[in-house]
Amino acid sequence: MKTLVQICQIIVGLGLLNVWLLRFNKPTAYRGGTAANMLGEFAAYGLPAWSCYLVGFLKVASAFALLAGLLYPKPVLPAATVVAVLMLGAVAMHVKVRDPFKKSVPALAVLVLCVIIIAGQWPGR
Numbered sequence: 001m002k003t004l005v006q007i008c009q010i011i012v013g014l015g016l017l018n019v020w021l022l023r024f025n026k027p028t029a030y031r032g033g034t035a036a037n038m039l040g041e042f043a044a045y046g047l048p049a050w051s052c053y054l055v056g057f058l059k060v061a062s063a064f065a066l067l068a069g070l071l072y073p074k075p076v077l078p079a080a081t082v083v084a085v086l087m088l089g090a091v092a093m094h095v096k097v098r099d100p101f102k103k104s105v106p107a108l109a110v111l112v113l114c115v116i117i118i119a120g121q122w123p124g125r
Contacts, residue, residue: 005120008113009066009076012083015110016063020056030106033097045093058082066117077121084114 020038027036033044042052062079069076090107 001120005076005117006070008116008120009069009080012080012110012113012117013063013066016059016083020060020063024056030103032094032099032103044097046096047093055086059086073121076117080114080117080121084111084118087111087114 025037031037031044032041035041035044038056039049039052042049042055062083065075065079066083069079087107087110091104091111094104094107
């Protein structure tokens, strides 16, 4: 289980850093509505620009915590929990704007990976 959790931490951590640091201003097939970048995606959801930066900060900080957790495990459970909650919100936003299901797949996949991480970190495991 430990190896599976660590693989999930790497996938989620690097995936979040890719989306928020490298692909922030680039279009993807998974952007909400007809957005061409991250700020446009939040606007498509009816959210203010500041919320994009708050969510970005939380996701990037959580990504670093998940990766640091490979050596120092204490931040892993809170980081995975934060990301899981944000992924639930992401799915809800896709539903809100009536996106096709495929646009929710990345958020759902990250949510599943976070559930695996949380299960592996749960006290008593």
